[in-house]
Amino acid sequence: MSDKDQNHHQNHHQNHHRPTQEEDDHISQEENPLSEESLPETVDEQDLYEELDEEQIREIIHEQRGKTKQTVDDSKPEGPPFPKWVFWLIAVFMVINLGAALPRIFSIPAIDFLQTSVTLLLDEEMQTYKQSIALVDTGNSKGTGFSVHPEGYVITNHHVIEDREQLWVYINEKGPYSAEVTHTYEAIDLAVLDLEGDDFPYLEVNQQPEDVTNQPIYFIGNPLRFSGIANEGTVIGKTDAVSIDVEAYMLDAPVYKGNSGSPVITENGQVIGVIYATKEDPDHGRIGLAVPIEALLEQTGDTILPKINEHSDEEQSNRE
Incomplete structure (x- = not known):
């Protein structure tokens, strides 16, 4: 595992501007017509709802x-x-x-989605996917991540770990595991963590970009301070994004605070994107936005990415 021991911090586009909450608050429907350019993205940096146990x-x-x-x-x-x-x-x-x-404390839609999760998680494959979902605790906020390698590589959003006071990760109802941020990609709002330990459950990453418009997807995360909540939706298409340097997937799906870092999973069980924000759409209302996974795989000069790619190739060969 010598590759893991190298700590490559690559922050692309250091001067890349991301909208602040204050900027978002200045954009109103009265001042701007409803259009893709005028509607703000809301980055899910912190949970705003409290869970009642x-x-x-x-x-x-x-x-x-x-x-x-x-x-x-x-x-x-x-x-x-x-x-x-x-x-x-x-x-x-x-x-x-x-x-x-x-x-x-709770909105009715936020309560309804729990019933959907219960139904989805009756499926054995969904239960398997859930085992790879991580809770990322930074001390001042919590987000989601997911394992992509048995040696403990976890993908999450850059904004989830950006202002961390600490970094602990829980996965498959175990932990906390200490974690190190090995790679950061601010321009696409993604980061890679390295957990102490090995033999972790993991999800397969899709390495063959394809048109997934109108295809059903699933995602699992930790919204509203709940853990391991599964939900479903549809890929509407792609759109120009404000806070990342690539086009983002638009998801017609119930995305809430805390879903940042959730994997977008296709029906064949492969990750095609990472949820990072929400946006008001004139046709679909509130939608989720996800960074396409190929934006991460296209990064060069890192030791972790070839390792993930190599492992995914082995999995594909075993299936064939």
Whole structure:
């Protein structure tokens, strides 16, 4: 594994401008007509939604029960006993009050996609793909990555690891693994990580560029602080991108914060792209954007890429 020990940091186009959130906020539908040029991309740098686990739900229910009891106690008259119907009226009011707060935490579409994931992951192949999905924790944000080699090479977005305070990776429900950023490609918003260890599950990378317009795809990631969520969509086509130097795949798919770094997988199980952003489209609404995987494979002068290519060639030969 001498190739892995070489630390090649290649940052192409150092002066390449990427839109800031402030710039995106200045673009409104009133100021600009809905067109591909005027609609901003939103880079999924951080999760904006909090996950409610079972313990948090229990705490909320317990808190609401306490508030209800306290309200009842404070309202008890010194004379006749407190009517039970008033207690239940207050309890119903508190439940409605709690329900009104939930939409501020989750949107309905964001909840619906969990059911889709459950259905998709009933398939054995999807379960196999999921084993190669990584959770990339940088200390101040979390994103997605995926393994492409049994020796622990993981691909993710450059913006996921750009401002890292630390770097820990969880994969196949194991970890954390310490990781080193071995290659960065800011111009296409991709990075390669090297995990300590070996014998990792991995996904096959498609090395034969082809027209995938209107083809169904799958992607697995860690959106909204959930882990290992599978979803599906369709490749609409390609579009000129604002924040990367190549054309991006447009995905008619439910992409959320935290999906940055998710692999776009074809029906034959090969990775053709890496999700990096979302965009409002006049015809399809909110769509996902993905960096074509060939943009990474076309990079030259790196030790990791020939190794990935060689391994993928071996896999293809074994299938034949």
